[in-house]
Amino acid sequence: MTHASVFRGNHKCTTMRTPLASRCYSHAKVETDEEFDARWVTYFSKPDIDAWELKKGMNTLIGYDLVPEPKILDSALRACRRLNDLASAIRILEAVKDKSGPHKDIYPYLIQELQPTLIELGISTPEDLGMDKL
Amino acid sequence: MSLAKPAMRGLLGKRLRFHLPIAFALSLVAAAAFKYGVTEPRKQAYADFYKQYDTTKEFNNMRDAGVFESVRPTGE
Numbered sequence: 619m620t621h622a623s624v625f626r627g628n629h630k631c632t633t634m635r636t637p638l639a640s641r642c643y644s645h646a647k648v649e650t651d652e653e654f655d656a657r658w659v660t661y662f663s664k665p666d667i668d669a670w671e672l673k674k675g676m677n678t679l680i681g682y683d684l685v686p687e688p689k690i691l692d693s694a695l696r697a698c699r700r701l702n703d704l705a706s707a708i709r710i711l712e713a714v715k716d717k718s719g720p721h722k723d724i725y726p727y728l729i730q731e732l733q734p735t736l737i738e739l740g741i742s743t744p745e746d747l748g749m750d751k752l
Numbered sequence: 753m754s755l756a757k758p759a760m761r762g763l764l765g766k767r768l769r770f771h772l773p774i775a776f777a778l779s780l781v782a783a784a785a786f787k788y789g790v791t792e793p794r795k796q797a798y799a800d801f802y803k804q805y806d807t808t809k810e811f812n813n814m815r816d817a818g819v820f821e822s823v824r825p826t827g828e
Contacts, residue, residue, distance in 0.1 A: 651761065684761040721763060727755045 655687050662693035665700070672697050676710060685717045685724050688731035695732070699739050707741045712749070 649657075661675050676694060679686055686694075691710060698707035711729075718724035729736075729743060736743065744750045816825045 683764045685763070687760065719763065721758065723755070723758045724760055727758055730755050 655690055658686070658690045659693045662690070662697045664697075667697050667700065669701055669703065672701060672703070672706060676706070676713070680713055680717060685714055685728070688728055691728065691732060692735045695735055695739060695741060698741075704741065707739070708744060708747070708749070711741075712744050715744070715750075 658675070658679060662672070664671070672694070679690070679694075691714065694710055695707050698704070698710070714728055715725040735741075812826070814820065815823055818825050
């Protein structure tokens with residue numbers, strides 16, 4: 619699985635935002651954002667996913683130059699539910715908030731999109747638990 | 753009132769594409785400023801000092817001050 623190339627901007631790709639898994643000199647097929655998202659949703663949707671695969675998947679995903687889409691996070695949270703891992707579910711929320719960096723509008727949007735899932739699965743946000751304060 | 757979807761991909765890349773050229777340029781400016789503000793004047797000061805330096809006269813001054821071991825002051 620190819621990892622993110624941070625410098626997607628060079629002479630060919632400076633104006634358009636190229637998809638994540640692309641190198642400008644390779645003849646490999648460029649994966650679109652939708653394909654990338656679908657691949658990760660599928661990864662976390664594995665019914666018998668194990669704890670290692672969940673952690674590995676999340677760590678790999680967090681290593682990319684992007685904040686995961688709500689549908690990927692939804693799939694990951696459901697995997698946590700199957701594994702009875704509430705701690706990881708809340709940690710995922712903390713991780714995406716951190717991934718947003720200075721862009722404070724991303725996390726509220728994600729919580730808004732994930733609200734039905736959070737309610738269904740009974741996941742508290744770090745803010746609910748007072749864990750966002752030092 | 754639901755929130756609009758913000759940009760979520762390539763944020764670091766965008767930041768680096770913006771800041772790294774500036775950082776590189778500022779580093780070059782800092783290096784140039786140090787070179788022409790500090791090192792070149794310093795080199796010039798040394799050059800100016802030694803342009804009019806009379807080695808024999810200074811040697812004899814040092815000799816008479818008694819700082820050498822290899823030659824005694826004149827007249828001893």
